[in-house]
Amino acid sequence: MTQLALVIDLNVCVGCHACVTSCKEWNTSGWAGPMVNQRPYDADPTGTFFNRVQTFEVGEYPNTETVHFPKSCLHCEEPPCVPVCPTGASYKRKDNGVVLVDYDKCIGCKYCSWACPYGVRELDEMQKVMKKCTLCIDRITDRSKPESERKPACVLACPTSARLFGDVHDSDSEVSVAIRERGGYQLMPEWGTQPANHYLPRHKTRIQIFEDELERVDNPLDKEHPLPAALGDTLDDVTF
């Protein structure tokens, strides 16, 4: 079984919002659109977005770290939003695991958005139906596009390649390897939703180094220490 998903690398996300704007651009004019804006140039603007980039500060000044955090539907393997839908408008595609909404069946009761712990569903204020990330279903399944373009708009737009796309059920896929080798994890694992999307943690490269490794203990110039011979054998005296 295929389960398409995104893997988001927090280590390289720079918070540029290119994925946010490309998502809106592609989807507002595509299969999932429109994504309506209201009062865009007035006070209190609002609009529908499938993807957001948020920024968090971890730690206390001066020991802080800024984390840019892209957030969209995680296409859970156990999506709590699907079984609660009274009309069957909310569904998970059998062939590729993408969670979608059938706008023609949705009655806009918002129950699915209550049932999502991540808050990734939005009621469109004009159409009054629930909308959400489709993983650009109209792009990734479009056979008229070359293979390299059959990816979600956000993935293609990301300048730092912080977004990987692929089948997380295929152990050899780029995303599965990334999850396996770089500590990919799921959000809010406590609810058993099994999100298909994973996040790669930030990491720093550190080597462990001890002080005596920085300077020779038996310095022949004897400018730093007296020769250790006076204190007994050194390792150099007994090994060959």
Add this chain to the structure above:
Amino acid sequence: MHPAFSVIFLTTLIGAAQGMFMALVTGQVYSMANLLEPQDSVTFYAAGSLIALLLLGGGLVAAVFHLGKPGYFITRAWRGVTQWRTSWLSRELIALPAFMFLVFLYGVVHDMGWTDTLFTIKGVIPVDPSLIIATLGVLMAITLFISTAMIYASLRFLQEWYSPLTVVNFILFGLASGFTLTAAFSAWTRVDLVGFYGTWAVVFTIMAFVSRFWSMLRNQRIKHKSDMRSALGIRHARITQRSMGFMGGSFNTREYFHGKSSSVVEVVRLFFLVMVFAVPVALLAASNTLESRYLPVLAFLAQYTGLLAERWYFFAEARHPQNLYYQTVG
């Protein structure tokens, strides 16, 4: 959560209607057992059913305004009955019209006087059509209570609701307001059952107080399973949001928070504690000695107003984990 007035009216109106129907049936069963004097079919049971039916109709109208567009009621709402295998909301959408139909039938049977005994069980229980419909109606009322409450009680990460107490509260509030309403109806139509229904109303009101107080206590001590650490997957005790990704509003900032200050919430809580429990019990007790026609009606109006506040508070007190992602505009 953001309290929607459509749902507040829906749940309180149908709750009172279910309670009233069960009260009417209770009266009928008691009179069959010769514990109460039999009441007139038309002026008591049929008229009472009509009141319950009107409340249910009011609830249905309120529910229409919970849809994205009211027009969806005609074009799409029928699909709502299709997912009963998995969705409690779908089950409610089946149980509500079914219950309305049974209440309607119950009223019609009494109004037409089709209450001749069909057969007798063990020579003691005379069964007439109204009793059969009453039994089905009570079962459907219980189904509807459970379906309505489970819509909320089944959401496991809304921990304030994820408890059997939610179901118990919905049932007891429905019974309390329904029996109070029936006491008011009896008083208004000068039927000598005010004491009977009033006593049961007080009993259910006190039971509802115990279970609601218990659930408030539980919710005050609740430990939320989700925090910033699990929301972001970053192991640090101190994580602050600097930007939620936008400066304007969105569905996420509107739908999951009541938008009122904590002092307003506290006032609403005090208001409903007084209006749902203290005032109706005092008024019903007073009406017992004063034999007033108006006090039970006032008791119901007070309790219903209080229940509106209670339901508002019920939504307001639930904290959705998605709010962890929306704390700082920036």
